[in-house]
Amino acid sequence: MSIEQPQSQGHHQSQNLNQLLVQQNSGSLSFNSNLSKEDEEMSRSALSTFRAKEEEIEKKKLEVKEKVQAQLGRVEEESKRLAFIREELEALADPMRKEVSVVRKKIDTVNKELKPLGHTCQKKEREYKEALEAFNEKNKEKVQLITKLMELVSESEKLRMKKLEELSKNIDSIQH
Template identity: 65%
Template sequence: MECGGGGREQQMQIVCVRGGGGGGGGGGGEEDGSSEWDQSSSRSALSLFKEKEEEIERKKLEVREKVFSMLGRVEEETKRLAFIRQELEVMSDPTRREVETIRKRIDKVNRQLKPLGKNCLKKEKEYKACLEAYNEKSNEKATLVNRLMELVGESEQLRMKKLEELNKTVESLY
């Protein structure tokens, strides 16, 4: 039986030696000599196996370290990309925050203006009604004052006329 094949050649040789790489039948005296050889080959096979296990463990740790190193770099790059994305957003509209703030203030002022506008229209109607009443009363007063002046003027004329008549009468008595 031939053993071999790739990187596992040493392990396969051990298996081949154990499995009967010695020959055909099995005699009595050869077994004693081969058992010592089997024990030493078992020990060397065990030490080879341990070495291989340690090498595998070392490589496993190296790969793990590389993976964690790459993960760290990926995290750093992710942070950098997020920062770049944020900077791009700011570059696309540097005044966006200020515009949003001003829009909110405009909306707030609009909400305050609506009731003020309604109140203003209401007061304006009241003012017009009050002004119209004031003008009517002012016109009435002016008319009455004119009529009073006419009456006072007529009254003065009548009294002056009466006084003149009385004065003529008194003069005619002398």
């Protein structure tokens, strides 16, 4: 607000000086009909000073306006760059999310398939162990039976040999 007051005061002064000069130049004189050369000189000096100040203010105003425009231009450029970067990030994230989602779904599917296969493997492993134990037991039993058979055959042979020897002795004793 303090900026507006000097401008409005300066504007009023400018109007007053312009009216005074118009009155002097047009020949219509107001209450101050006899202006001395000093007063005229002072008026011209004040007017030229005022115009110089006005031009300086306009220049400054234009400079500030140009700076603001330049800043706005930079801000706009930066906004565009940031928007572009954001779009790039979003574009980069989307395919990755899709890939990750696809791979996760595949992992879930494989996990679902693995569970029954794992149960089947455990079941088959138990069955294999049970079958192997049964096989080993039967094999052990077979070995025991073979051993028993060999003992029996051996015992049988001994008994038969013994019997044959006795019979042979009996025959020999009958003949003699």
